[in-house]
Amino acid sequence: MRVVIVGAGIVGASCALAAARAGCEVVVLDLGQVGAGTTSRGEGNILVSDKAPGPELDLALASGSTWRRWAAELGADALEYDAKGGVVVATTAPAMVPLRAFADAQTLAGVVAEEVGIADLLTLEPHLAPNAPGGFHYPQDAQVQPVLAAVAILAEARRLGAAYHPGTEVVGARRSPDGVLHAVLCADGRSIPCDAVVNASGTWGGQVGAALGAPIPVLPRKGFVLVTEPTPPLVHHKVYSADYVANVSASTEGLETSCVVEYTRGGTILIGASRERVGFDRSMDAGTVAALAAQAVRLFPVLRQVQLMRVYRGFRPYCPDHLPVIGPDPRVPGVLHACGHEGAGIGLAPATGELVAAHLTGADPLATLGINPAPFLPDRLLTAAGADLEDPP
Numbered sequence: 001m002r003v004v005i006v007g008a009g010i011v012g013a014s015c016a017l018a019a020a021r022a023g024c025e026v027v028v029l030d031l032g033q034v035g036a037g038t039t040s041r042g043e044g045n046i047l048v049s050d051k052a053p054g055p056e057l058d059l060a061l062a063s064g065s066t067w068r069r070w071a072a073e074l075g076a077d078a079l080e081y082d083a084k085g086g087v088v089v090a091t092t093a094p095a096m097v098p099l100r101a102f103a104d105a106q107t108l109a110g111v112v113a114e115e116v117g118i119a120d121l122l123t124l125e126p127h128l129a130p131n132a133p134g135g136f137h138y139p140q141d142a143q144v145q146p147v148l149a150a151v152a153i154l155a156e157a158r159r160l161g162a163a164y165h166p167g168t169e170v171v172g173a174r175r176s177p178d179g180v181l182h183a184v185l186c187a188d189g190r191s192i193p194c195d196a197v198v199n200a201s202g203t204w205g206g207q208v209g210a211a212l213g214a215p216i217p218v219l220p221r222k223g224f225v226l227v228t229e230p231t232p233p234l235v236h237h238k239v240y241s242a243d244y245v246a247n248v249s250a251s252t253e254g255l256e257t258s259c260v261v262e263y264t265r266g267g268t269i270l271i272g273a274s275r276e277r278v279g280f281d282r283s284m285d286a287g288t289v290a291a292l293a294a295q296a297v298r299l300f301p302v303l304r305q306v307q308l309m310r311v312y313r314g315f316r317p318y319c320p321d322h323l324p325v326i327g328p329d330p331r332v333p334g335v336l337h338a339c340g341h342e343g344a345g346i347g348l349a350p351a352t353g354e355l356v357a358a359h360l361t362g363a364d365p366l367a368t369l370g371i372n373p374a375p376f377l378p379d380r381l382l383t384a385a386g387a388d389l390e391d392p393p
Contacts, residue, residue, distance in 0.1 A: 003360060004029060004184045004194040006170050006208050007339070009039035010150045010346050012200035014353030015338055016157035019198075022357040026162035027192060028154065029184070031169050035150035038202040038345065041314025043225060043262065043270050044146040045238065046347040049086040049138035052102065053109040055375035056323060056344070059351045061110055062371055064140055066350035070153070078152040079144045080265055086141030086238040087116075087124055089299065093133040099242045103136045112139050127234050127302045141238055143262065146346050173197065173212045173332070181212075181334030196334045198356055203317040205325075205339030214329040217381055218340045220315035224274045224288050226296075229307045230267030234300065238262040240273075241299060259295035261303075268309065271296045273343070280315060316342045319381065324348065326355050326376035336360070337378050 001024045005012050008030035020026045030036075046067050051057040071081040090096045103113035114137040121128055121135055158164055169187035176182055183191045201208040205218040240260040260272040274288050289311055297304050319325060319340035329335040338356050341348050355373060358365040365373045 001025065001195045001360060002193060003027070004192055004197045005200055006030075006184070006197060007037075007200035007202060008032075008034045008150070008154060008164065008166065009037050009200065009202050010035065010146055010153070010349045011202065011338055011341065011352055012198075013150045013154040013157065014349040015198050015200050015356045016162050016353075017153050017160075018350075018353035018357035019360055020157045020160040020162045022361050022363075024357070024360060026157060027194070028157070028162060028164045029168040029170055029186070029192070030164075030166050033166050034154055034164075035147035037204070038314055038317060039146045039150050041223075041225070041312060042146050042343070042346050043260075043272065044080075044144045044149070044346050045344075046142040046144065047086060047138075047238070047344070048106070048111050048140050049088055049113070049136070049238075050240075051106075051344075053105050055372065056348070057106070057109055057111070058371055059324075059348050059355075059376075060344070062354075062369055063348050063351035064142070066354065067142060067144070067347075070350065074152050074156060079149040081142065081144050081149075082265065083139075083142045084237050084262075086138040086240070087121070087135055088138065088240060088242055089121065089128070089132050089135040090242050091132060091299075095242050096134050099136065113137075114139070125236060125239055125300075127300050128239070129299055129301055135242070137237075143238065144346065145265070149346070170208060171211055173335070175213070175332070179333060181332055184212075194334075196336060196360055198336045198338055200338040202339055202341075202345065203315040205317055205337065209329075209335075209337065212332060212335050214332045214335045214337070214378075216325055216329075216337055216340070216378055217320055218325070219318045220280050221318040221342060222274075222276045222313060222315055223272065223343065224285070224292060224311060224313045226271035226289060226292055226308055227310045227312065228269040228271070228303070229309045231269060231306055232267075233263065234302055234306075235261055235263045235269055239299065241295070259292075259299050261296050261300055269303070269306065271303075275316070275343075282313065284311070284313070317345070318342050321380070324352065324376060325378045325381060326352055327359050327373055327378060329378050330382070
């Protein structure tokens, strides 16, 4: 089977590797370079700590296992894979009650969540503010450098025979009279024959889907990340306040901020996170930057003495029900989607690729991956939106 994958971010690269390993002939197209879109604007998080029991957590657990395997196969240094673990902090005593209930439910789903009091919190994170009543340690959380990881994963796919064409814009598809896709059309006039095309275009998945005759409701959700100067080791895990979980799953359009602090291998500290639905507005907002910095200082007072070096911003691919859309589109035979992961694309990419490969080859994802594919299928978004499921013109 010849498969075109549109998008060379972390999800597209993961789809390429999984499809190549499944025996497909793979061609990867991207308007830019590897990992230059949303992937380059992320922190590289591989998290189970922020996910409630359900389909997304199932995908995250499967992906975590694959990330560990890839770190062994491709080299942890090539990915900058760091099994650092996560620490979720309750900033008030009442906040421990829902946080404990959340962790208890996760434990039943296979997550390792260890309750820690303030003394143990300060052992894990000596520079944490000493007034936190407690929290949870999640040893399964990890991190990669997202662009390096995308490059390494795609390089492995290319070693297995995948082709990669950067600077290539997909503008349409050619279908047979009965609606079956058999080629992807590019802006430079090329027509690339294929049996299937995977829309792994991240935030631009809606536009690429529309060009392929299969639009899906993927919207941009803007976010800021602050980067400090390199420091001695001040933060040892991914650390965030308990309200981060609620903000991740919220659907409001207005600005939301919650404190997330973590180190990088280069010595810098990353501070987030903000979420806001403002379309593709790239403007800088000094108020958001100030709010994130203030929250970080409250969690780690030592950061008051650390210089902010730069701020970057990007767009997370947001689906209305907060689940990625993964699988074949019912309107156009041969079109599959793999986008809409919002801020979890790095962590969920490996299992997304394996799920796509299962769809391409006709394997049973539940039997082979332990993942029920139904919650991720595009059908649920089209039905919810009242979309016409007839074949497009």
